[in-house]
Amino acid sequence: MTNFQPSPKTRVNRLPKRGHYDRETIYQILDEALICHVGFAEGGQPFVIPINFARVNDTIILHGAKASRLLKHIEAGNPVCVEATIVDGLVLARSVFHSSVNYRSVVLFGTGRLVTDEAEKMSALEAVVDHLIPGRWQEARLPTPKEMNATSVVSIQIDEASAKVRLGPPGDDEEDYALPIWAGVLPIREMPLAPVRDEVLPAEIPTPEYVKNYSRT
Numbered sequence: 001m002t003n004f005q006p007s008p009k010t011r012v013n014r015l016p017k018r019g020h021y022d023r024e025t026i027y028q029i030l031d032e033a034l035i036c037h038v039g040f041a042e043g044g045q046p047f048v049i050p051i052n053f054a055r056v057n058d059t060i061i062l063h064g065a066k067a068s069r070l071l072k073h074i075e076a077g078n079p080v081c082v083e084a085t086i087v088d089g090l091v092l093a094r095s096v097f098h099s100s101v102n103y104r105s106v107v108l109f110g111t112g113r114l115v116t117d118e119a120e121k122m123s124a125l126e127a128v129v130d131h132l133i134p135g136r137w138q139e140a141r142l143p144t145p146k147e148m149n150a151t152s153v154v155s156i157q158i159d160e161a162s163a164k165v166r167l168g169p170p171g172d173d174e175e176d177y178a179l180p181i182w183a184g185v186l187p188i189r190e191m192p193l194a195p196v197r198d199e200v201l202p203a204e205i206p207t208p209e210y211v212k213n214y215s216r217t
């Protein structure tokens with residue numbers, strides 16, 4: 001896997017040692033993040049829209065209603081910026097100033113196209129469902145031609161990307177280490193809670209393994 005080359009657009013300026021440009025790090029973060037945010041500009045006004053996604057090779061797949069402004073914007077060949085973040089912990093320094101967050105985040109840039117080929121569109125939708133919850137595509141009723149027709153799918157080629165990763169304990173000022181203040185990291189993880197059955201679900205339908213054993217990591 002070749003690395004992305006940092007450019008004036010993607011180079012992490014503040015704390016550059018936290019910047020990563022290798023596909024392995026970047027793609028691992030994208031694959032673990034539940035959702036992304038897509039930023040785009042229209043008439044000088046920036047917008048940032050949260051949305052489900054999947055990474056397929058060097059592309060980001062998005063889907064939604066045909067009327068979606070974001071998807072129409074991408075279909076028209078306009079550039080977008082996509083961000084995804086995983087929060088790993090709250091970093092409690094002795095000082096407020098040095099308090100922070102442990103995280104893994106990605107910022108990427110690209111332009112997209114409308115996916116029109118029916119087989120490619122279906123497999124892109126499978127990737128989006130699989131990204132959220134592997135196993136669901138195999139069980140759920142698949143889209144009808146009418147539902148497919150009401151859905152737009154876009155594929156964004158990842159042209160440039162960066163990751164930024166903060167790990168480890170707080171870094172306090174030397175003189176603050178003597179202060180009687182608790183310091184450390186409160187780890188945070190995105191975890192499912194017990195599944196809640198649809199109340200009209202027949203009792204004989206068991207909870208599938210892929211729901212019971214769901215994990216983002």
Ligand SMILES: Cc1cc2nc3c(=O)[nH]c(=O)nc-3n(C[C@H](O)[C@H](O)[C@H](O)COP(=O)(O)OP(=O)(O)OC[C@H]3O[C@@H](n4cnc5c(N)ncnc54)[C@H](O)[C@@H]3O)c2cc1C
Nearest residue numbers: 009010011012013014085101103104105106107162163164
């Ligand atoms: C959960 C979380 C909380 C944060 N909280 C703060 C905060 O409170 N205050 C603060 O100053 N910073 C915070 N950051 C860091 C913030 O995202 C920027 O990295 C920071 O503003 C410095 O940006 P810059 O001026 O170096 O980069 P910019 O000049 O703004 O960006 C240049 C390029 O660097 C890359 N880049 C910058 N930041 C990131 C990133 N996080 N992930 C991937 N690529 C990146 C992008 O490609 C970007 O286009 C937080 C990050 C995360 C993930």
